Amino acid sequence: xxxxxxxxxPQDPRLKAITEAIRVVPHFPKQGIMFQDITTLLLDHKVFxxxxxIFVDRYKDMGxxxxxxxxxxxxxxxxxxxxxxxxxxxxxxxxxxxxGEVISEKYDLEYGSDCLEMxxxxxxHGDKAIVIDDLVATGGTxxxxxxxxxxxxxxxxxxxxxxGLSHFKD
Amino acid sequence: MSAYRDEDPRLHGIKTKIRVVPHFPKSGIMFQDITTLLLDPKAFxxxxxLFVERYxGKNISVVAARGxxxxxxxxxxxxxxxxxxxxxxxxxGKxxxxxxILEYGRDCLEMxxxxxxAGERAxVVDDLIATGGTxxxxxxxxxxxxxxxxxxxxxxELPELKGRxxxxxxxxxxxxxxxxx
Numbered sequence: 537x538x539x540x541x542x543x544x545x546p547q548d549p550r551l552k553a554i555t556e557a558i559r560v561v562p563h564f565p566k567q568g569i570m571f572q573d574i575t576t577l578l579l580d581h582k583v584f585x586x587x588x589x590i591f592v593d594r595y596k597d598m599g600x601x602x603x604x605x606x607x608x609x610x611x612x613x614x615x616x617x618x619x620x621x622x623x624x625x626x627x628x629x630x631x632x633x634x635x636g637e638v639i640s641e642k643y644d645l646e647y648g649s650d651c652l653e654m655x656x657x658x659x660x661h662g663d664k665a666i667v668i669d670d671l672v673a674t675g676g677t678x679x680x681x682x683x684x685x686x687x688x689x690x691x692x693x694x695x696x697x698x699x700g701l702s703h704f705k706d
Numbered sequence: 707m708s709a710y711r712d713e714d715p716r717l718h719g720i721k722t723k724i725r726v727v728p729h730f731p732k733s734g735i736m737f738q739d740i741t742t743l744l745l746d747p748k749a750f751x752x753x754x755x756l757f758v759e760r761y762x763g764k765n766i767s768v769v770a771a772r773g774x775x776x777x778x779x780x781x782x783x784x785x786x787x788x789x790x791x792x793x794x795x796x797x798x799g800k801x802x803x804x805x806x807i808l809e810y811g812r813d814c815l816e817m818x819x820x821x822x823x824a825g826e827r828a829x830v831v832d833d834l835i836a837t838g839g840t841x842x843x844x845x846x847x848x849x850x851x852x853x854x855x856x857x858x859x860x861x862x863e864l865p866e867l868k869g870r871x872x873x874x875x876x877x878x879x880x881x882x883x884x885x886x887x
Contacts, residue, residue, distance in 0.1 A: 564799070
């Protein structure tokens with residue numbers, strides 16, 4: 537488990553159980569992909585709590601005013617972190633889910649492209665933000681998330697994920 | 707019968723933070739937008755606290771939810787597992803499915819096999835209850851694996867859509883009602 541820009545704390549004893557709680561499902565959603573299923577982590581209250589606590593310990597004194605979570609699996613973790621550190625929670629969603637005025641950012645997939653949206657006015661100049669998702673692979677989604685927050689005037693301090701797939705480039 | 711806490715001073719703050727967006731996603735629907743609630747840390751915390759105060763110490767071991775904003779913090783605070791209920795083909799591995807009727811057409815909710823065990827006491831959490839179709843499907847999934855659904859819990863109720871009656875006597879706890887004036 538590591539964040540996009542910094543190395544993990546290698547000796548945190550909680551990390552072993554967190555790693556073991558994640559289930560790998562082969563060939564989902566398609567052949568060749570070893571899917572990292574974090575829902576098994578959510579079933580273990582202690583491990584789920586440890587996951588949140590590790591992020592909260594890291595961010596609570598950094599003056600973070602925004603926790604942005606990427607739909608949908610970023611929502612499992614982001615709101616709890618936001619509540620614990622006293623920040624706003626801002627959902628970043630697929631197109632046409634957020635009502636009212638939004639800004640959009642396109643990003644590339646392996647084949648084709650997708651789009652992430654954020655509410656206008658959720659973020660303002662001077663906000664310090666972190667972005668939460670369950671997993672970082674190519675970094676395309678996180679890059680789109682960072683761009684949205686920066687377009688809204690926020691400073692993105694860090695991206696935080698449960699899992700990093702080391703065979704993808706940053 | 708269910709209860710909602712209309713004397714609790716926190717409720718007013720919660721209700722005023724929910725933004726109503728007219729004609730979304732289509733004409734005629736007054737959409738209840740809870741993202742504005744999430745931008746107010748105190749109101750968001752109050753929302754979670756109201757549910758936690760109700761369910762803590764009641765031996766609830768499962769919080770199941772189709773929306774993922776409120777369920778996980780409640781689960782964490784009461785010491786329960788969190789079980790996401792999802793649209794088809796989102797959950798990897800073995801799932802059980804429950805179809806349900808919409809105003810036009812059908813939809814389907816899925817839950818992981820093995821996530822919940824027989825005899826567990828569960829609550830179902832959602833942002834909003836409208837017709838009650840989704841909550842019924844959620845309860846069906848849990849009951850099919852032998853869990854006991856103790857109560858359904860929602861932030862918002864649209865009472866004119868009579869979702870409460872569709873729950874077949876299962877208790878419903880909501881924080882705020884939205885009535886079209």
